[in-house]
Amino acid sequence: MSKRAYNFCAGPAALPEAVLRQAQADLLDWQGRGLSVMEMSHRGEDFTAISSQAEADLRELLAIPSNYRVLFLQGGASLQFAQLAMNLLPEGGSADYIDTGIWSRKAIEQARHYGTVNVAASSKGYDYFAIPAQSEWQLSKDAAYVHYTPNETIGGLEFDWIPDVGDVPLVADASSDILSRPLDVSRFGLIYAGAQKNIGPSGLVVVIVREDLLGRARAACPTLLDYKVEADNGSMYNTPATFSWYLSGLVFKWLKEQGGLPAMERLNRQKKELLYGFIDASDFYSNPIAKNDRSWMNVPFRLADERLDKAFLAGAEERGLLYLQGHRSVGGMRASIYNAVTLEAVQALVTYLAEFEKEHG
The missing domain is CATH 3.40.640.10 (Type I PLP-dependent aspartate aminotransferase-like (Major domain))
Incomplete structure (x- = not known):
C-alpha cells in the first residue's frame, strides 16, 4: 500500500x-x-x-x-x-x-x-x-x-x-x-x-x-x-x-x-507553535497576522519572492505535502493543520520549508 x-x-x-x-x-x-x-x-x-x-x-x-x-x-x-x-x-x-x-x-x-x-x-x-x-x-x-x-x-x-x-x-x-x-x-x-x-x-x-x-x-x-x-x-x-x-x-x-479536547489542545498547540516558530525565525517566509490573533488551524504564509511560489508548490507535491496553495482571494501559501493533521505532517512541512529556503534563499 x-x-x-x-x-x-x-x-x-x-x-x-x-x-x-x-x-x-x-x-x-x-x-x-x-x-x-x-x-x-x-x-x-x-x-x-x-x-x-x-x-x-x-x-x-x-x-x-x-x-x-x-x-x-x-x-x-x-x-x-x-x-x-x-x-x-x-x-x-x-x-x-x-x-x-x-x-x-x-x-x-x-x-x-x-x-x-x-x-x-x-x-x-x-x-x-x-x-x-x-x-x-x-x-x-x-x-x-x-x-x-x-x-x-x-x-x-x-x-x-x-x-x-x-x-x-x-x-x-x-x-x-x-x-x-x-x-x-x-x-x-x-x-x-x-x-x-x-x-x-x-x-x-x-x-x-x-x-x-x-x-x-x-x-x-x-x-x-x-x-x-x-x-x-x-x-x-x-x-x-x-x-x-x-x-x-x-x-x-x-x-x-485520543483523550478528548484537552489532549487535542495540547497537540494543536504543539503543531502551531512549531510552524509559526519556524516562520517567525525566517527571513524567507512571513505571516502578517498579529500574534495574539493567529489561527491555530489555518496558517497563511508568503515567500519573500512570489516568483518562487510555483517551484515551492511543485517541490511540496513531490514530497507528498498537498494543498499548500493559499486561497485564490489572498494568494500566497496556507497550511491547514486541523485535528487529523499529525505532528509528523507539520514536522515534514517544516523540514521542507528549511530545505527550500536553503536552496533558494
Whole structure:
C-alpha cells in the first residue's frame, strides 16, 4: 500500500486514518448486517443507534448543557448564513455582526436579505491582520443576536477569547476551529459548524442551539429550515446525510480515544507553535497576522519572492505535502493543520520549508 500524503487542505480536510480504515471495513458489511451504512434506512434501528451515539459523543466532548439541542443538518455552513437569520432575526429586526474576514462578510451579506445588519466592528482598519478589541465594538441595544466567526479559514485570524455580549444571544460560525480545544458552549446562544474541517466529511453541518431560541422562525421560513422542526424530528424531517453523520460519529469516537479536547489542545498547540516558530525565525517566509490573533488551524504564509511560489508548490507535491496553495482571494501559501493533521505532517512541512529556503534563499 502506498504511503498516505500529508494533507494540508482547508476543506474538505484530512480525516484520521483510523477513521478511514474503520469506514473502509464497514463499507460493504456494517457489523455483520450485510449492508453498508449508505444503504440502511435512516429511520431503522441500526442508523438510529449510530446517530444517537454520535450525538452523545459530541455532547460529551464539548460538555454541551442539557438545555441545548444538537442538530445534524445539510447545506453546509453557508446555508446557515441565511437559515440563522430566518430563525432568529424577526421581521423588521436587526442583528450585530463582527467582520473579521471573507466568511464573516458572506454571513453579513446573507443576513441583509432578512433585516438590518449593524457591523459592530471590523478588521478592515487593520487590513484584516488583527481582530478589533471588544472595547472598539459598537453593539446595538436591540440586536436579536451577535454573530462572529471565531476562526477565519482564509485569512488566518482567530479569536483567542469569547466575546461578552450580555444577555444577547451570541452566535458563532465555528466551522474551522470547533473541537480543536475545549469550548464553553454555555456562553453561546447558537453555534454552527460545517463538518468538513474538524468534524467529518462534507455534506453535513452541526448546529448547537439553546432551546429557548427554538420556535422563532419567521412565517416565510421554509419548513425544512426551521430549527424547531428539525429539533422536534431528531434532524430527520427529511432524509439526512447518513454517511457523513456516521463518519462524523467515528471522528467523535476517535477524539475521545485520543483523550478528548484537552489532549487535542495540547497537540494543536504543539503543531502551531512549531510552524509559526519556524516562520517567525525566517527571513524567507512571513505571516502578517498579529500574534495574539493567529489561527491555530489555518496558517497563511508568503515567500519573500512570489516568483518562487510555483517551484515551492511543485517541490511540496513531490514530497507528498498537498494543498499548500493559499486561497485564490489572498494568494500566497496556507497550511491547514486541523485535528487529523499529525505532528509528523507539520514536522515534514517544516523540514521542507528549511530545505527550500536553503536552496533558494
